[in-house]
Amino acid sequence: MADSKPPAYDEDSLVVSDDPHHPANHICTLCRNFYNFGWVTGTGGGVSIKHGDHVYIAPSGVQKELMKPTDMFVMDYKSGEYLRRPEAHKPSACTPLFMAAFTKRGAGCCIHTHSQWAVLVTLICESGMQYHGNTKxxxxKEIEQIKGISRGGYGNTNPKDEILEGGRKAGNLGYFDTLRIPIIENTAHEEDLRESLEKAIEEWPETTAVLVRRHGLYVWGKDVAQAKTQCESLDYLFQLAVEMHKMGLSWLN
Amino acid sequence: MADSKPPAYDEDSLVVSDDPHHPANHICTLCRNFYNFGWVTGTGGGVSIKHGDHVYIAPSGVQKELMKPTDMFVMDYKSGEYLRRPEAHKPSACTPLFMAAFTKRGAGCCIHTHSQWAVLVTLICESGMQYHGNTKxxxxKEIEQIKGISRGGYGNTNPKDEILEGGRKAGNLGYFDTLRIPIIENTAHEEDLRESLEKAIEEWPETTAVLVRRHGLYVWGKDVAQAKTQCESLDYLFQLAVEMHKMGLSWLN
Amino acid sequence: MADSKPPAYDEDSLVVSDDPHHPANHICTLCRNFYNFGWVTGTGGGVSIKHGDHVYIAPSGVQKELMKPTDMFVMDYKSGEYLRRPEAHKPSACTPLFMAAFTKRGAGCCIHTHSQWAVLVTLICESGMQYHGNTKxxxxKEIEQIKGISRGGYGNTNPKDEILEGGRKAGNLGYFDTLRIPIIENTAHEEDLRESLEKAIEEWPETTAVLVRRHGLYVWGKDVAQAKTQCESLDYLFQLAVEMHKMGLSWLN
Amino acid sequence: MADSKPPAYDEDSLVVSDDPHHPANHICTLCRNFYNFGWVTGTGGGVSIKHGDHVYIAPSGVQKELMKPTDMFVMDYKSGEYLRRPEAHKPSACTPLFMAAFTKRGAGCCIHTHSQWAVLVTLICESGMQYHGNTKxxxxKEIEQIKGISRGGYGNTNPKDEILEGGRKAGNLGYFDTLRIPIIENTAHEEDLRESLEKAIEEWPETTAVLVRRHGLYVWGKDVAQAKTQCESLDYLFQLAVEMHKMGLSWLN
Structure with missing residues (x-):
């Protein structure tokens, strides 16, 4: 965000591949699907994949369903320097937020949606009934789809029934567990969410996602498959919760 | 579910075919469509086809819209032994539930969805008004789409107007008939639904489907076409019932 | 519906064409789209095209999105005899209802949907407030999309501003006109709707569609384009009306 | 609309191109997508692109998802004369409204939708609470997606933080800004909206869109990308606002 624009690097070798699972191709496919789900409307939302020491990030302010692999930014995970920086684009303001999931949870993929169901859930929770300690x-609980969400831990890389440090169980949540997703306050600028997102990640070691009030969702996983399926399961639960609320049905019996 | 993992069998000849109606191909096509309907969100839901003495089952925990024929499990119907068991996957926890429809109803296809409309209908029914004997x-009634649901009997293989044992009529429900779908309690583990699902199938000889509270739907038919079209008709009726409930309109006048 | 099944005629020359606008091809394309709109769920709904003296009709009880041109029935318009009658299928029970639009209105295409919005509108109207004379x-009124519906007359073939017999104006409805669609009672068997549908067509010379209570919609036009766009405009209006009703907004101020 | 029909000009060189971003091709692609969003149901809605001194406009009364480049009208921007006028079609009644965005705001693309969310928002606002001065x-405010809407100014061509004449800031709205879209009264004929639309554009220098009561939305941008992404963001906000209204949640806290 400095006044002097940093130099652009068009290292195409980092983003050109015939493999549909290459991160630069995979992000494009995911974004087309996310667009159809209403998760990246306008130019909102985004996705980042960590591939070895390379972090692939969709640019800011572009139509996500039309992205090409050559639109992608690539960052060196260790140094935080850009290895590829397309001249035509601005880096995503979500970059420090994606990095928080990579560094603090060992995640391999992080997705940010503007899903209306996520926003509506935060609006319903504003009424104040859904506090847990000091955090909104x-x-x-007791919805089968909760079983699609990991019990948390470091990128959810642990097999079922393993005991994590601190005595928590690994694997996914059970039907009788309560799913809890912290809600942080929105800020004027997306990059300013970094501090509160990192704080939420630290204070909620079991969570695999953070809701941002009146804004959307950040959700991560050890790889693309886990991040994507958890994002789908959460979006399903948010939609169901909104419909339940409309009919006066309680989320926690 | 034993501690010692059973050996994997990659009998590709069972799943490789150019015929789009071969069960291994058909399950993949169905799951892509079911994904777009919101029936198999995350890695939820599933489908199984009985083809002669071979039972084809989608694996557990995979993204259903991305499945390939080689991901498929194949079980011998008579012995219950796996003829094909891909090493990369776990067998579906729904397997004993699919088998219940095959053995107790002579079904040829069984579908399990996590459709939100199914879940919402069970939530509305929790309020206690919709009892029938001891079962929820x-x-x-009096919705045209009810005519898309069979009157029940053994896999719904009977032509219209035939009289089944016990004096029940075969064929599909009529406009003035009441459609009744039993709702069983959910369990912590999917495979533990087996006993109550089998009991519901026995106690409700006319039903072609069973709802699972806060979980979803099991629906079967004599073949893929009947299972799929009945699943669509039921999902339509569940969605309509939710919208009717929101507007204070009774399901049974 | 006679006990002795009439002979089947597989006159493929009537349904095989490279032209995507040939009725046998066109019906297949339309049904795939209607399936995605939720208009022909399960095996519900249907469509018929009159092409010269040939009437093309989708068969009964098939998955509409999977139909092939060779599945099509072809009837001689003047004699009412089948020119083509696929052995594998039953003729549609909607046939006499489609014929009513062709004979009484000179329509070239008639569409039957099970759209939930149509069904919900008839359910809301059951409360009794929306009578017009003796008919439900x-x-x-005063919704722009009303302008997508013809003012009626014989298949809506008249140019704007022409005066029809009886002094009615031709062309489409205006923004300040009131759109009125009669609602007829449903019957146990679809073919038994014929009498009341024909009566509604006669008593409502300006209507281009008839709603069937708790069942769906019949809508026609001079050609496929008019029938399809009117079906879309009506479905839009039904959906809007349901949403308005949920929020206590009046349909007629 | 004159009695004597003007001559048709089939200047195909203006609309035939291999470039998918050529305006004649681009309008067809956009309309297929807008159809799937429910923005151009029936034959409603439309889009126009200004390309140098040529204005490309979709014709009136056609199925928008089926348009071909050769269906397009082309007008000379300076003279207002048609350079291309397909004989089979009527010019769009929206033409003077699209021109208002081009001449008064320097827009490069203008979109008109019949989105139900836009219509429902105007219906909710009829209750009278949402006045601003004399205009509905x-x-x-305080919804992240608001940041997808430009702060206004002449076609929104200004970089972030530039100060426009009159002291207004350029760039997009911020999270804490209030988004305001004026609502003008609908008229019997679309072309008669011109005067009130032009008045709204003049009186609301910061707006990038105008709602038409019980009709839909006009939204523009400096180019296709900005017009389209703003249209998406507004439609998102209208849908969210309707859902908020259903649950008694205030749009302005």
């Missing part, structure tokens, strides 16, 4: 929180 | 039940 | 009716 | 207005 979305909480629901 | 979803009941609706 | 759906009525709405 | 839709207003919402």
């Amino acid at each position: 929180v979305f909480a629901i | 039940v979803f009941a609706i | 009716v759906f009525a709405i | 207005v839709f207003a919402i």
Whole structure:
């Protein structure tokens, strides 16, 4: 965001591949699907994949469903320097937020949506009933789809039934567990969410996602498959919760 | 579910075919469509086809819209032994539930969805008004789409107007009939639904489907076409019932 | 519906064409789109095209999105005899209802949907407030999309501003006109709707569509384009009307 | 609309191109997508692109998802004369409204939708609470997606933080800004909206869109990308606002 624009690097070798699972191709495919789900409307939302020491990030302010691999930014994970920086684009303001999931949870993929169901859930929770300690929180239980969400831990890389440090169980949540997603306050500028997002990640070691009030969702996983399926399961639960709320049905019986 | 993992068998000849109606291909096509309907969000839901003495089952925990024929499990119907068991996957926890529809109803295809409309209908029915004897039940009548649901019997293989044992009529429900779908309690582990699902199938000889509270739907038919079209008709009726409930309109006048 | 099944005629020359606008091809394309709109769920709904003296009709009880041109029935318009009658299929029970639009209005295409919005509108109208003379009716005004519906007359073939017999104006409805669609009672068997549908067509010379209570919609036009766009405009208006009703907004101010 | 039909000009060189971003091709692609969003149902809605001194406009009364480049009208921007006028079609009644965005705001693309969310928002605003001075207005704030809407100015061509004449800031709205979209009264004939639309554009120098009561939305941008992404962001906000209204949540806290 400095006045002097940094130099652009068009290292195409980092983004050109015939493999549909190459991160530069994969992000394009994911974004087309996310667009159809209403998760990246306008130019909102985004996705980042960590591939070895390379972090691939969709640019800011572009139509996500039309992205090409050559639109991609690539950052060196260790140094935080750009290895590829397309001249035509601005880096995503979500970059420090994606990095928080990579560094603090060992995640391999992080997705940010503007899904209306996520926003509506935070609006319903504003009424103040869904506190947990000092943090606002979305909480629901006894819905089968909760089993699609990991019990947390470091990128959710642990097999079922393993005991993590601190005595927590690994694997996914069970039907009788309560799913809790912390809700942080929105800020005027997306990059300013970094501090509160990192704080939420630290204070909620079991969460695999953070809701941002009146804004959307950040969700991560050890790889693309886990991040994507958790994003789908959460979006399903948010939509169900909104419909339940409309009919006066409680989220926690 | 034993501690010692059973050996994997990659009998590709069972799943490789150019015929789009071969069960291994058909399951992949169905799952892509079901994904777009919101029936198999995350890695939820599933489908199984019985083809002669071979039972084809989608694996557990995979993204259903991305499945390939080689991901498929194949079980011998008579012995219950796996003829094909891909090393990369776990067998579906729904397997004993699919088998219940095959053995107790002579079904040729069984579908399991996590459709939100199914879940919402079970949530509305929790309020206690929709009992039928001792079982919770979803009941609706005088909606044309009810005619898309079979009157029940053994896999719904009977032509219209035939009289089944016990004096029941075969064929599909009529406009003035009441559609009743039993609702069973959910369990912590999917495979533990087996006993109550089998009991519901026995106690409700006319039903072609069973709702699972806060979880979803099991629906079967004599073949893929009947299972799929009944699943669509039921999902239509569940969605309509939710919208009717929102507007204070009764399901049974 | 006679006990002795009439002979099947597989006159493929009537349905095989490279022209995407040939009725046998066109019906298949339309049904795939209608399936995605939720208009022909399960095996519900249907469509018929009159092409010269040939009437093309989708068969009964098939998955509409999977139809092939060779599945099509072809009837001689003047004699009412089948020119083509695929052995694998049953003729549609909607056939006499499609014929009513062709004979009484000179229509070239008639569409039947099970759209939930149509069904919900008839359910809301059951409350009794929307009578017009002795008939139940759906009525709405001052919504721009009303301008997508013809003012009626014989297949809506008249140019704007022409005066029809009886002094009615031709062309489409205006923004300040009231759209009225009669609602007829449903019957146990679809073919038994014929009498009341024909009566509604006669008593409502300006209507281009008839709603069937708790069942769906019949809509026609001079050609496929008019029938399809009117079906879309009506479905839009039904959906809007349901949403308005949920929020306590009047359809007629 | 004159009695004597003007001559048709089939200047195909103006609309035939291999470039998918050529305006004649681009309008066809956009309309297929807008159809799937429910923005151009029936034959409603439309889009126009200004390309140098040529204005490309979709014709009136056609199925927008089926348009071909050769269906397009082309007008000379300076003279207002048609350079291309397909004989089979009528010019769009929206033409003077699209021209208002081009001449008064320097826009490069203008979109008109019949989106139900836009219509429902104007219906909710009819209740009278959302006035701003003498004009009815839709207003919402503190929703992240507001940042997808430009702060206004002449076609929104100004970089962030530039100060426009009159002291207004350029760039997009911020999270804490209030988005205000004026609502003008609908008229019997679309072309008669011109005067009030031009008045709204003059009186609301910061707006990039105008709602038409019980009709839909006009939205523009400096180019296709900005017009389209703003249209998406507004439609998102209208849908969210309707859902908020259903649950008694205020648009302005």
